[in-house]
Amino acid sequence: MAETFESVAPATGEVLATFPRSTAADVDRAVQAAKAAFEEWRLVPAPERGNVLFRFAELLRAHKDELADLMTREMGKVKAEAGGDVQEAIDMSYYMGGEGRRLFGQTTPSELRDKFMMSVRMPIGVVGAITPWNFPIAIPSWKLAPALVCGNAVVLKPAEDTPLLAQRFVELLAEAGIPDGVVNVVHGFGEEAGDALVRHPDVPVISFTGSRETGIAVTKAAADRLKHVHLELGGKNAIIVMDDADVDLAVEGIVWSAFGTTGQRCTAASRVIVHEAVYGELQSKLVAAAERLRLGPGWEDETDVGPLINRAALEKVHSYTEIGKNEGAKLLTGGEPYANGGGLYYRPTVFADAEPDMRIAQEEIFGPTTALIPVAGFDEAVAAANAVRFGLSSSIYTRDVNRAFRAMRDLQTGITYVNAGTTGAEVHLPFGGTKETGNGHREAGQAALDVFTEWKSVYVDYSGKLQRAQIDNAERPAPR
Numbered sequence: 001m002a003e004t005f006e007s008v009a010p011a012t013g014e015v016l017a018t019f020p021r022s023t024a025a026d027v028d029r030a031v032q033a034a035k036a037a038f039e040e041w042r043l044v045p046a047p048e049r050g051n052v053l054f055r056f057a058e059l060l061r062a063h064k065d066e067l068a069d070l071m072t073r074e075m076g077k078v079k080a081e082a083g084g085d086v087q088e089a090i091d092m093s094y095y096m097g098g099e100g101r102r103l104f105g106q107t108t109p110s111e112l113r114d115k116f117m118m119s120v121r122m123p124i125g126v127v128g129a130i131t132p133w134n135f136p137i138a139i140p141s142w143k144l145a146p147a148l149v150c151g152n153a154v155v156l157k158p159a160e161d162t163p164l165l166a167q168r169f170v171e172l173l174a175e176a177g178i179p180d181g182v183v184n185v186v187h188g189f190g191e192e193a194g195d196a197l198v199r200h201p202d203v204p205v206i207s208f209t210g211s212r213e214t215g216i217a218v219t220k221a222a223a224d225r226l227k228h229v230h231l232e233l234g235g236k237n238a239i240i241v242m243d244d245a246d247v248d249l250a251v252e253g254i255v256w257s258a259f260g261t262t263g264q265r266c267t268a269a270s271r272v273i274v275h276e277a278v279y280g281e282l283q284s285k286l287v288a289a290a291e292r293l294r295l296g297p298g299w300e301d302e303t304d305v306g307p308l309i310n311r312a313a314l315e316k317v318h319s320y321t322e323i324g325k326n327e328g329a330k331l332l333t334g335g336e337p338y339a340n341g342g343g344l345y346y347r348p349t350v351f352a353d354a355e356p357d358m359r360i361a362q363e364e365i366f367g368p369t370t371a372l373i374p375v376a377g378f379d380e381a382v383a384a385a386n387a388v389r390f391g392l393s394s395s396i397y398t399r400d401v402n403r404a405f406r407a408m409r410d411l412q413t414g415i416t417y418v419n420a421g422t423t424g425a426e427v428h429l430p431f432g433g434t435k436e437t438g439n440g441h442r443e444a445g446q447a448a449l450d451v452f453t454e455w456k457s458v459y460v461d462y463s464g465k466l467q468r469a470q471i472d473n474a475e476r477p478a479p480r
């Protein structure tokens, strides 16, 4: 009998479904199916591949409510955010569907006569996509939509916390007309199914979203075969609030970015760097706003903040409350679990008087905890924002256009917001981070195509004779 694992609702502890725990042999079968299907799929005209994604987007629209509802149960986020998660997948599928009629390369003149040259994007083969539970529909679409329109086949290994949503995702892709074998799913755990996928010799591309530590392990495991590895890892994102900011607007942005999705976003604002002139005002307004948030199951209309994903997450978040207190930061509110019908709730937590080098200001917590760091001016604020190993998102609240532009230039992150929080990336700009948030790749936008294609440069000589580049044209007149 194959081993199994359960999908459990974080708001109630209820078992939603049981899934087979995929082994290395299962992964191998999935990869072989993908490898065979790739040979057909790569030859399907790209606009036709795009049409499948358009149909997928339409199916996601038709099933948006059902998927959002399931997401409130399996993952726990609140209904409006669950709808937003599905909407990201709809938008990404339409956007990448349209790429089927672009996938632009370049043409450029040759240095020789009667010779034509161009670059074209080529699909690579089987993509191994390893996705997290926090955006259980959106992130699979960020990886699969571009991978598929570019002509690759995929083996998807979704997080073990959200297998039901992943299952619905691939069922709808099949209904949209993805041929058999082009998309395959394996379920289970990173050490087993994930590791087998990353090491499989017939999987040349790995796209992984998850923790920094797992990203390093993935990179090492993929190194022996020099695989292409795309990584989307942690964040320790800061919101800077300057003395000239609209403090009420900043508080709204902080509440949304720090406590939305219960802080379980890689773009969550887990640091707030505040000019001392508005530090007192911001503290009291933020605490009042945090204490107004209602905790409960994601499917209830009144809920602002849902549960954490699992017990290990709850324990980790609580351990950082202890760490923050021991480091000497001042706990202003929260800092404890909240009992409600067996759900894994944690009170929105705000620390004040944090130093930039404290662990609560350096390490990714992935929960509803944020730390206020007071500063005396702009330069100190930017230095504090940059003083972390991660570089995903950043934000500044200011009404001074010069400061805003300096911040856009100097904040060392892949994404910077002005007068908005650190979350809410749209699908048609590149998404990803600098430093240890990744390895230089981006997903979403045009940049995603670089992960899922190889450039091929093509030269066509129609002169009918041997022309030798760099030799037959060596005598160029010097420009005057």
Ligand code: UN1
Pocket (backbone or CB within 6 Å): 088, 134, 135, 209, 264, 265, 266, 267, 422, 423, 424, 425, 426
């Ligand atoms: C993530 O947390 O991994 O910008 C993705 C945002 C969302 C995506 C977050 N659109 O916060």
